[in-house]
Amino acid sequence: MDSVNKILASGTDPNWRNPDYHNVTALHIASRENNLAVVNALIVGLADIDSRDKYGQTPIMYATNHGHLNIVQTLIAANANLTISVNNKSSWEGYTVLHIAARDNKTEIAKLLLDAGSDNRKQDINGKTPEYLARKYKLTDLANMIDNYTYTTVHTAPTTNEPTTKPDINLILIITGVICGSAVFISVISYLVVRCVKARHARDKPEQPHVEVKEHITFVNEENIEMEHIYNIAD
Numbered sequence: 001m002d003s004v005n006k007i008l009a010s011g012t013d014p015n016w017r018n019p020d021y022h023n024v025t026a027l028h029i030a031s032r033e034n035n036l037a038v039v040n041a042l043i044v045g046l047a048d049i050d051s052r053d054k055y056g057q058t059p060i061m062y063a064t065n066h067g068h069l070n071i072v073q074t075l076i077a078a079n080a081n082l083t084i085s086v087n088n089k090s091s092w093e094g095y096t097v098l099h100i101a102a103r104d105n106k107t108e109i110a111k112l113l114l115d116a117g118s119d120n121r122k123q124d125i126n127g128k129t130p131e132y133l134a135r136k137y138k139l140t141d142l143a144n145m146i147d148n149y150t151y152t153t154v155h156t157a158p159t160t161n162e163p164t165t166k167p168d169i170n171l172i173l174i175i176t177g178v179i180c181g182s183a184v185f186i187s188v189i190s191y192l193v194v195r196c197v198k199a200r201h202a203r204d205k206p207e208q209p210h211v212e213v214k215e216h217i218t219f220v221n222e223e224n225i226e227m228e229h230i231y232n233i234a235d
Helices: 002-009 026-032 036-044 059-065 069-077 097-103 107-115 130-136 140-148 172-180 183-204
Strands: 212-220 226-234
Touching: 026 036, 026 059, 026 069, 036 069, 059 069, 059 097, 069 107, 097 107, 097 130, 097 140, 107 140, 130 140
Parallel strands: none
Antiparallel strands: 212 226
16 A cells, blocks of 8 residues: 555556556556555545546446445545446446446445435436336345335535646556456556556657567456567667
8 A cells, every 4th residue: 555655646647547448547446356445545646536437437336336335335435426327328328326236236235325315216328227127137125125215316426526637657557456456457557567668768768769679468358368469668
């Protein structure tokens, strides 16, 4: 954690996105990997609570999908927006975080979301509510809980929490991936290290753009297919 705090204190951008892995931020990764310490550090470091990956998924959706109740609690306390709909219509069909909890039988998380003001009548792009999804997957108790919940007000995110952008190369994703211990992310992070080194060489020694050192990085992508790439780093 000292490493994460030092990196954040140095002025790196906590909202940097990985263009080679669905435009996720460090907060997406920490939420998915159930690393509460990193989540808290990123929140304190002004990470965007509602940052979206390329599919429109937010960190609280990652935490809900993986059943991490403590992360969901923390993000709600940080005023995460519960009304956001996933914009990837080909898969999650405009789901809110409550739709995801209902679909995946995350009863405790669903109750937490409802208590925080999540709209139990919100429809996806096909007009389906969270209750409908629960009944579709024969989750009767969960469906009844959602249906019987008295909805009061929509939980909205603050409009004043503007992300702070810094110009330097961002290494927060590297630290987060190592701490979280995810094999997929660590291998993607190894790739990012090479990219960072290449960028720094290009910046510091632009007069020698053709002198290269080949680096081999082998990683497993999200479909568990082993892939090998060669990256050229300017000397």
